[in-house]
Amino acid sequence: MTAIKHALQRDIFTPNDERLLSIVNVCKAGKKKKNCFLCATVTTERPVQVRVVKVKKSDKGDFYKRQMAWELRDLAEVDAKDASKENPEFDLHFEKVYRWVASSTAEKNSFISCIWKLNQRYLRKKVEFVNVSSQLLEESVPSGESQSVAGGDEDALDDYQELNAREEQDIEGMMEVCEYAISNAEAFAEKLSKELQVLDGNYMDLSKGHIRALQEGDLSSSKGIEACINASEALLQCMNVALRPGHEKLMSVKQQQHLFTELRDTFSRRLTNHLNNVFVHQGHDQSSVLSQHMAELTLPKHSPLHRDLLHYAKLMEWLKNTQREKYEGLSRTYVDYMTRLYEREIKDFFEVAKIKMAGTAKEGKGNKFGLHGSSGKLTGSTSSLNKLAVQGSSSRRSQSSSLLDMGNMSASDLDVADRTKFDKIFEQVLSELEPLCLAEQDFISKFFKLQQHPTLGEVEESDGVVPSRQPTPGEKDMVRLMMNKVFQSIETELNSLITLGDKIDTFHSLYMLVKMSHHVWTAENVDPTSYLSTTLGNVLVTVKRNFDKCISGQIRQMEEVKISKKSKVGILPFVAGFEEFAELAETIFRNAERRGDLDKAYVKLIRAVFMNVEKVANESQKTPRDVVMMENFHHIFSTLSHLKISCLETERREAKHKYTDHLQSYVINSLGQPLEKLNHFFEGVEARVAQGVREDEVSYQLAFNKQELRKVIKEYPGKEVKKGLDNLYKKVDKHLCEEESLLQVVWHSMQDEFIRQYKHFEGLIGRCYPGSGITMEFTIGDMLEYFSSIAQSH
Structure with missing residues (x-):
């Protein structure tokens, strides 16, 4: 409960200039258990305001928030339900009745006692306390003292404690610098009260456990690291406390700040030295398995090193925020060491890769x-x-x-x-x-x-x-x-x-x-x-x-x-x-x-x-x-x-x-080669027609008369045509390459072209030499047989 009280004071009440005096963990009577806290508070500024504040956790559960507050002067009655038996239930009567169940009877009694004392001190209208043990109220304020606290400070609510040596020294020092410490004791007491509030509530007070962790905590174990993290965070909070004007001159404040500085420097040196050693030792362990990875063309995994070092991540953040120079020095040290480690690993890795690549060529x-x-x-x-x-x-x-x-x-x-x-x-x-x-x-x-x-x-x-x-x-x-x-x-x-x-x-x-x-x-x-x-x-x-x-x-x-x-x-x-x-x-x-x-x-x-x-x-x-x-x-x-x-x-x-x-x-x-003379003759015929000679008059041309045509045709009997085609096939075969397999394609195209030319020649004979009875000495059928037999014979 002390930790919760401290957290509520820090996060909720200090920003509102309030002081938390008592706290009770409660839930509403007769409903599902949704816990909250009822807090008794007073303001630090005068005139003092006394309140009962309801605080609950956020929906996400990661921080507390102020939900409702009542002025104590509006409280009419406190009903403790039973004065003779232990009972965690109690009612608070404000504008309406709020029924609560405390987490323990002891917390309930402590809270009611605090309310009673605040009522006695600050309120003219007294609250009615029902079913409350008179013994509890008498223990809270000893007989004869109830009136004496009526105009005093809320610190009088706490039991008297003897001053320790540091507190005595601080008061003496303050009296020396405060001219009216003796002549105006009331003013001095008020100043003293305000200044003591600065050190109250653990704001600038580090626990002995935290101090021990910072000075000698084990940085090689998980538990030790966690203790050091908590201690370093607590130290940082203490060092970052916002002081009001003038508080920095207080001797106690100066002494605490000096202590914090020494703890910061001591711990930062310990942390830096330890992490430097971790870098070196972890790296040596890592390089021991290098040869095995190289043979398999794999790079060593650094996850073990990373995993171990990440335990210190929060401490590195603390170092970054408090000792930037040491943080940057550690960064350089890590980079320098890892550069050498990675350079060795990567060089060996690529050497193996090159050998394997060269092996493919050899x-x-x-x-x-x-x-x-x-x-x-x-x-x-x-x-x-x-x-x-x-x-x-x-x-x-x-x-x-x-x-x-x-x-x-x-x-x-x-x-x-x-x-x-x-x-x-x-x-x-x-x-x-x-x-x-x-x-x-x-x-x-x-x-x-x-x-x-x-x-x-x-x-x-x-x-x-x-x-x-x-x-x-x-x-x-x-x-x-x-x-x-x-x-x-x-x-x-x-x-x-x-x-x-x-x-x-x-x-x-x-x-x-x-x-x-x-x-x-x-x-x-x-x-x-x-x-x-x-x-x-x-x-x-x-x-x-x-x-x-x-x-x-x-x-x-x-x-x-x-x-x-x-x-x-x-x-x-x-x-x-x-x-x-x-x-x-x-x-x-x-x-x-x-x-x-x-x-x-x-x-x-x-x-x-x-x-x-x-x-x-x-x-x-x-x-x-x-x-x-x-x-x-x-x-x-x-x-x-x-x-x-x-x-x-x-x-x-x-x-x-x-x-x-x-x-x-x-x-x-x-194809012009096996029937060369015949081709030339009909090219000449076509040339005369192109020059304007009528087709039926071509036969009257001396070089292209019927007698010359019969002479050319006789030079190409079927036997000679087949022989010419056979020679043509052999020539084409020599020209063409085997892998493209175009010989039959070309030969078939030649057959088609030969037939086309044959028909063209026949047409020219019919038009230019009508009624002459002149025909080729081989037929289309003969040609088809020539082409087929030649192809098969080869």
Whole structure:
């Protein structure tokens, strides 16, 4: 009850210039038990007002509030119910009757006794006390004293206590400085009464238990820490007591303040030394398990260290509020020590990651990637491609990540496995760093009381109300600076790891871009201002730059391609390489946040592919230009149709158009060769008609008369036509590559075109040589049989 009385005095009555004299814990009679307190109070200012105040806990139960008050002069009767037996019930008759049940008869009797004394002292109208033991009232105010207190101070209500040595010293000191201490004793007594109130109620009085905790409390046990926390908070309250003007000159006040200062300094030194030792010892225990984590590519968890140190969080807050210099010194000590610990752990962690990454490159034996297309040879420029054959294995793998080398890549299951392993290693690295940084930042914020933002728990506890204490810019900066110092090696190590991955295989930049983007996105959702979010964002810039360099490198190598004069071209390696790149990229970027970066790269690459296919086709000597264009754009069209890349739909249609155009051109140009003279004859006929000669008069032209027509037709009997078509099939077969499988498509198109030309020739004969009876020496049926048998024979 003493603690409650002290709390009520401090929180409710002192702000209202009232003094609490008695308190009883009650509930209303005959109703559900909802406890409250009835308090007997007097004002500290004259004229003295005497009240009965009802106090209850708030709905949340975390503080008391004043609910109702009655003036004592309005009290008509106090009914104690039974004067002979113990009974906790009593009634107070104000404007209406309030029936109460005390928590104990002793509290009830003490409260009624206080009311009786206050009534005797301050009220002319006496309150009626019913069913109250006369013995209780007589004990409260000894016989003969009831009148003597009528005009005195409320302190006379308390039993007399002998002055202790300090109180005697204080009074003597006050008498020395107070000129009227003897001449005007009444004024001096009033001054003395007011000044004593300053020290009353434990406001500037620290318990012996608190003093002992501050001086020698155990800072290594939970119970000891809790005692030190309570003592430090009590000390801070005593030091922050608001003194009225002049009170700071009192000797007792000065002595207490000096004591508090000594206790503060003593405890702050003990706390600082202890925490410094905790930092060192906990760190040594942490580093002992380092080797085990490194072998598994995991980072040691610092949760045990954090958990132990958080027991001191309230003491750190106390140090921050009382000894800022020591608080900042501890902050620097923690950061310096943890920087060394984390630097060692992170360096070893990344070394293991690099070894595992390099292992993916060393597992491949020999040069799996040549510069050969499916059916011909390509050579790069002297400065890049020709050097590939004599470069080391790691260099060869770096070069293998080009579109030029992708023609044979699908055959390498080992390469796919290597890249998958790299992806897992890189993801493991990021997955280990993420919780490490978040946990450390959360700990720093809590331990050093540097609030970043309201957590979910804080919002729930406040019923949706934003906490009153918001983070200051200085606190945010301090957290950022501490995190930058503690983890100063992470960004450097990450960039080094990324550089290694890029050297092993430039296509690793695709994996890294996707993984890093996802982790940046996750970190920004948690806290966009966090160290993790900022650092990963910086590293993401490097990854994106490497990705762009990878794309530029593919384009540059396309431009450096030179074709062999002795072999047919076939599907250009960078065309097949784009297919492999796109299939790989679509797998990697599925549901990725940075899909837009890939789409932009696709457009750059496909335009470069188109341009360089045209370039190779124009330079080709062994393979007709139409064949190079037809085969490669057919491959591109098939790839884009299969992958359904929405951003390349325009290019897909363009590839189809180029394929069909060059297929038709190749067929027409090729068919002119087996019936060359016949073709030339009818081209001449069409030229005369175009010049204005009537079709039925063409036969009168000397070079195109009926006799010349019969002579040309006789040169192409069925046997010769089939022979010419057979030679044409062989020639087409030499032009075309096997992997694109366009031979039958081309042959069927030639058959259709041949039939079209046959019908066209027949039409010209009928119109230009009417009634001549001249016909071709083979029929359409013959042609169909020729084309079919030739195709089957090969």
